[in-house]
Amino acid sequence: MNIQNLYQEVINSTGVSTDTRSIKPGMVFFALKGNNFDANNFVQQALDSGASVVVTQNEKFRKHKHCYYTANSLKTLQKLAAMHRENLNSTVIGITGTNGKTTTKELIRESLSTIDTVYSTQGNLNNHIGVPLTLLAIKKETKFAVIEMGANHMGEIEFLCKIAQPDYGIITNIGHAHLEGFGSFENVIKTKTELYRFIKRKNGKIFVNEDDSLLLEQSGKNERILYGEKILNAALINDINPFLKCRWEHNNKKYTAETHLIGNYNMPNILAAISIGLYFGGDPEKINTKLSEYIPSNMRSQWIETNSNKIILDAYNANPTSMATALKNLADIKNGKKAAILGDMLELGKYSDEEHYNILKLLIELKIDNVILIGDCFNKFKAEFNSFTFFINTAEAKNILKKHAIKNHIILLKGSRGIGVDELKELL
Numbered sequence: 444m445n446i447q448n449l450y451q452e453v454i455n456s457t458g459v460s461t462d463t464r465s466i467k468p469g470m471v472f473f474a475l476k477g478n479n480f481d482a483n484n485f486v487q488q489a490l491d492s493g494a495s496v497v498v499t500q501n502e503k504f505r506k507h508k509h510c511y512y513t514a515n516s517l518k519t520l521q522k523l524a525a526m527h528r529e530n531l532n533s534t535v536i537g538i539t540g541t542n543g544k545t546t547t548k549e550l551i552r553e554s555l556s557t558i559d560t561v562y563s564t565q566g567n568l569n570n571h572i573g574v575p576l577t578l579l580a581i582k583k584e585t586k587f588a589v590i591e592m593g594a595n596h597m598g599e600i601e602f603l604c605k606i607a608q609p610d611y612g613i614i615t616n617i618g619h620a621h622l623e624g625f626g627s628f629e630n631v632i633k634t635k636t637e638l639y640r641f642i643k644r645k646n647g648k649i650f651v652n653e654d655d656s657l658l659l660e661q662s663g664k665n666e667r668i669l670y671g672e673k674i675l676n677a678a679l680i681n682d683i684n685p686f687l688k689c690r691w692e693h694n695n696k697k698y699t700a701e702t703h704l705i706g707n708y709n710m711p712n713i714l715a716a717i718s719i720g721l722y723f724g725g726d727p728e729k730i731n732t733k734l735s736e737y738i739p740s741n742m743r744s745q746w747i748e749t750n751s752n753k754i755i756l757d758a759y760n761a762n763p764t765s766m767a768t769a770l771k772n773l774a775d776i777k778n779g780k781k782a783a784i785l786g787d788m789l790e791l792g793k794y795s796d797e798e799h800y801n802i803l804k805l806l807i808e809l810k811i812d813n814v815i816l817i818g819d820c821f822n823k824f825k826a827e828f829n830s831f832t833f834f835i836n837t838a839e840a841k842n843i844l845k846k847h848a849i850k851n852h853i854i855l856l857k858g859s860r861g862i863g864v865d866e867l868k869e870l871l
Contacts, residue, residue, distance in 0.1 A: 786858020
């Protein structure tokens with residue numbers, strides 16, 4: 444079986460999988476090898492589960508009629524995704540950024556769905572494995588594809604762009620995250636803006652938030668479509684409702700987006716989706732309705748009301764920029780006592796102590812009523828901030844919260860995924 448035949452197998456399959464637990468009959472299974480796992484040990488299991496073809500590095504299956512033997516299953520996956528991208532007629536929009544890229548991706552999808560067929564990255568499949576899987580799931584007749592790209596080291600966005608070949612690009616923002624992998628904030632900027640440079644070489648266009656001075660500066664050499672509060676004559680509507688509400692205008696007609704998004708920091712994300720929808724010819728009324736109806740999921744600024752409290756569940760991940768923004772938003776919510784339950788921000792390397800200390804100082808400044816901090820990084824400063832409650836891990840916090848319940852608070856739950864602060868929501 445050569446690569447072209449394998450490509451046809453993929454196109455004619457019922458889907459692509461890298462996890463034997465999700466295989467359905469007729470799928471193509473890619474047996475990937477990582478630092479802590481090797482799916483090449485489960486080739487027979489994949490075949491038994493109904494996989495039509497298994498792409499594998501396992502020598503035992505070199506001549507198996509339903510296997511494609513390769514020296515590197517991941518590189519084969521990426522090569523097939525690049526081949527498929529070349530055969531697509533879709534307009535591909537690449538999106539990256541430190542914060543808000545998944546929410547913005549989903550809002551853009553909602554906006555473009557008012558125009559024609561659209562496919563977007565599912566969940567958080569935005570890395571060197573996820574982007575190829577996303578591309579291979581796109582049907583040839585799909586009009587728009589919104590591809591999310593994440594990065595934790597230099598060169599990663601450039602690499603993903605070579606596979607996805609975006610026609611348009613958008614960076615939501617650039618903040619302090621994954622500093623351990625990047626080494627410095629300057630390297631974060633260089634990596635995120637690899638999207639801008641790739642789009643320029645391809646003679647594509649980028650969407651740029653005119654209210655973000657860093658993005659305006661970095662995008663100066665590109666052909667760009669600006670969006671922002673001035674262009675859409677947009678303004679926040681502040682009321683007691685915790686959800687973001689804003690007015691905007693198009694062709695002298697006013698619209699009000701009453702969203703299900705927590706936090707005014709989502710304003711640029713909404714404006715990006717509106718602007719991209721309008722750019723491609725969307726009807727403003729339909730766009731406004733779709734964005735108002737969108738309900739976030741997957742622990743990204745979810746609003747949950749329990750019998751005891753109101754919870755902002757924003758625990759998919761955390762970095763210094765998103766943590767500070769979420770805390771300021773919590774402080775801005777009118778009425779009610781506030782609690783912040785925060786987990787460590789991981790992958791900050793040599794900047795970890797400084798960034799965690801800055802968050803602790805911010806908590807003092809914002810005068811949050813009840814503060815609980817979880818993890819080794821925050822615990823380093825326990826003696827200095829004795830008005831806060833510190834726990835080494837989530838399990839310890841669980842035990843105490845079972846005995847001493849928090850009631851009648853608006854609670855922010857936020858932390859890096861590895862800390863697992865989301866597990867506490869059942870006790871709140």
